[in-house]
Amino acid sequence: MKAVKQFLKDADIKAHDLRHRRIIRTALGNYEIVRDKRKASYQDWQQARQLAAETKWEAINHLDKYLDQLAKNLESRGTKVHWASNAAQAREIVLGIVQEKKAQSVIKSKAMTSEEIHLNDALEHAGLKVVESDLGELIVQLRNETPYHIVFPSMHLTRYEISKLFQEKLGSAPTSDPEELTMIARRALREKYITADIGITGANFAVAETGMISITENEGNARLTAALPKIMITLMGIEKVLPKMEDLALFLPMLATMGTGQALTGYNTMYSGPRQPGESDGPEEWHVVLLDNRRTELLADVEQRDALHCIRCGACLNVCPIFRNVGGHTYGTTYSGPIGSVITPHLRGLQDWKHLSNASSLCGACTETCPVKIDLHHHLLHNRRNAATDKPSFFERLAYRAFAFAATRPWLWGFAKELGRLGQPFQKIVEGGPMDPAKAWTKTRDLPPLAQETFRDWWRNRS
């Protein structure tokens, strides 16, 4: 089914699914309170946002320089750097490493870029056993689903549903205690870390100055994924680069504040290369795959380039009235919510995904909350404008001509309005039915009644 038809169908179902809406409301119930409490601990939050936006501007507008610096510094300590211009190439690179090492099993920590290139499918197709180590990712993997949210992949599920899933798939005893559920996943995963041949991670940031990858997490699973298998592969979008180490002092707490309302996440680790002589642990080999996948096309778009500033905190999803009503899976994309609606048409094709730009009330809550000041709701408008390349249909042109003809002839405009007023009682009778000429509108909204007194009448009758 075409993406737009599927979106409309799923959005209709989800928007009417009161249980789903209740779960999302509960999951996000405290988000704004804890986030705002954290924001209040900054001396000046707006100043921090401005600095973050300027730092990302510097990185993105000099991406060639910083990527080159990053790659050189990574390579200087023995890391193998690969450049992937598209999803197919990135999959090929990873599969090439996996096949060269004759690997049988892979353990992964959360990486949205791997979702973007459908890496799990490719690895499983090649006969590998792939296990997600992030709790939320593991849950959606066991359900054969994609992540629901870029920060909280299984946010749409209750603990009872997770307990049932674990009973079925992991053979655990029933429990609704979140801690016990975590322990069940932990027990199931421990052995996988030890036996996996390859660990695959994403990256939150990459520091050009030092050639280091920064991963921020709460479960410690990324650390184990990176430390225990002999081979480590990091897959990251090229926009993750930051110029300097000191930039992390701003971005790590900012990401935690906006993502989960924490001051800092539980684990913040810097990876600088494979195991060096004399070191007792760490991978023997480390590969970093730098993924373009049409990001440079977005970079070439001066108007919307700042969409590459995104640090994937998920804050714009959490405050978006559309996301909260239709849910993450409805978008049918890797990146959902406002940022997904802005970048997906660039990453996957404007004409097929332009409908996402209309899935917005343009309230601006996303722009207001974004910590790196991406002008999200205006970019949705830019996408709408850019998508409107089709010639209007014959009827559309006729309607605009008729409107222009009437609107430029006051007597005709007044007459048309009188006609409309006369027809209004009939509209009430046919409203919503097959004979309703405005049924596309009245199916989901009220047709506003015409005012009893027009502006022209009022002007004529004023004392």
Ligand code: SF4
């Ligand atoms: S667009 Fe802004 S608010 Fe949305 S995920 Fe990216 S950084 Fe966070």
